[in-house]
Amino acid sequence: MNMIASIFLTFMKIGAFGFGGGLAMLPLIEQEIVHNKGWITLKELVDIIAIVEMTPGPIAVNSATFVGYKVGGFIGALAGSLGIVIVSFILMTILAKYFMKVKNMSQIKAIFRGIRPTIIALMLSAVISVGKTAITDFKDVAIAVIIFIALVKFKLNPILGIVLSGVLGLIMYGGLL
Amino acid sequence: MRDYRKMLAMFFSLVKIGTFTLGGGYAMIPLVQKEFVEKNKWIDNEEFLDIVALAQTVPGALIVNSSTYIGYRLFGFTGALVACLGSILPSIIIILIIAIFFDQIREFRMVESVFRGIRPAVVALILYAVYKLSSSIPRNILNMSWILISTISIVFLSINPIIIIAISGLLGYKLFKGAVLDEHDS
Numbered sequence: 001m002n003m004i005a006s007i008f009l010t011f012m013k014i015g016a017f018g019f020g021g022g023l024a025m026l027p028l029i030e031q032e033i034v035h036n037k038g039w040i041t042l043k044e045l046v047d048i049i050a051i052v053e054m055t056p057g058p059i060a061v062n063s064a065t066f067v068g069y070k071v072g073g074f075i076g077a078l079a080g081s082l083g084i085v086i087v088s089f090i091l092m093t094i095l096a097k098y099f100m101k102v103k104n105m106s107q108i109k110a111i112f113r114g115i116r117p118t119i120i121a122l123m124l125s126a127v128i129s130v131g132k133t134a135i136t137d138f139k140d141v142a143i144a145v146i147i148f149i150a151l152v153k154f155k156l157n158p159i160l161g162i163v164l165s166g167v168l169g170l171i172m173y174g175g176l177l
Numbered sequence: 178m179r180d181y182r183k184m185l186a187m188f189f190s191l192v193k194i195g196t197f198t199l200g201g202g203y204a205m206i207p208l209v210q211k212e213f214v215e216k217n218k219w220i221d222n223e224e225f226l227d228i229v230a231l232a233q234t235v236p237g238a239l240i241v242n243s244s245t246y247i248g249y250r251l252f253g254f255t256g257a258l259v260a261c262l263g264s265i266l267p268s269i270i271i272i273l274i275i276a277i278f279f280d281q282i283r284e285f286r287m288v289e290s291v292f293r294g295i296r297p298a299v300v301a302l303i304l305y306a307v308y309k310l311s312s313s314i315p316r317n318i319l320n321m322s323w324i325l326i327s328t329i330s331i332v333f334l335s336i337n338p339i340i341i342i343a344i345s346g347l348l349g350y351k352l353f354k355g356a357v358l359d360e361h362d363s
Binding site for chain 1: 195196197198199201202203205231232233234235236237238239240241242245246249250254257258261264265267268269271272273275276277279283286287289290291292293294295296297298299300301302303304305306307308310311313314320323324325326327328331332337338339341342343345346347348349350352353354355
């Protein structure tokens, strides 16, 4: 029971600061789940991100459900997914009720103008910390470069990018038979 | 009674979108627009765009935020609850099935090879998201140096990202409060 409450509260904290949605929450998930709680390893988190990107639905909710399941089974999955949405649910309901015109409030815009570059910094730090785990030899560098160029230059669909990298992994590291 | 049926229709619209849309929250927005604005005419296009803009200023998954707001707008608190659950229910079910399945197949060597290939691609995908997102902020010295300082603080000084977010919100408030905002921020 303590564990389930802990999963719920941890994802609530992540959800409360998860500006910018899914991928921007990654450093928060890494900090709380991998470093603070030690519930999963960074490598496991990277695998979860890969799966979640290929799965329908919002990345943030999917990650919370997956991590929640790994740590606390079925109830853990529910605790994770409810935890990650509870703060946004409350905030959006309050906004809808009292501040229909809040989008024009300059204070909110000012705050968000400060947070926006931070979201980019959060994702950059995810690139670095995930990179340290995911890229260990020259083959890995090659895969990352190929996929990045395919995404930017050839407008490759990210889901196809994951499929393609999986095929590259099979070819490079074997195990097909 | 009519309201009740309409609320159920909203719930299943969101479940349908959540079940079939790959690519995360941003990919789901156009489908919500089609279902809610064009097909069912529950809200008009202008309000829909306002809601999406507002939903981006609140932490959390964009699709969950937008759905919650629309649900409240249409049916009050119950509507918000129904919409929020509708937008996350398919994810929970699908991920649970995959998570159960994944634990059993990850031992195979083939699966490990596939994931060894995918892991570096995840790095490329996040970098690509950075690349796309960076076009949405003005490229001035203030933004660039803040990005650099925050990244270093998180990665090398191990400062909790939550602290960085809080500081940047506070700085934004101090610096830009009352400023006439350019089109970049609208």
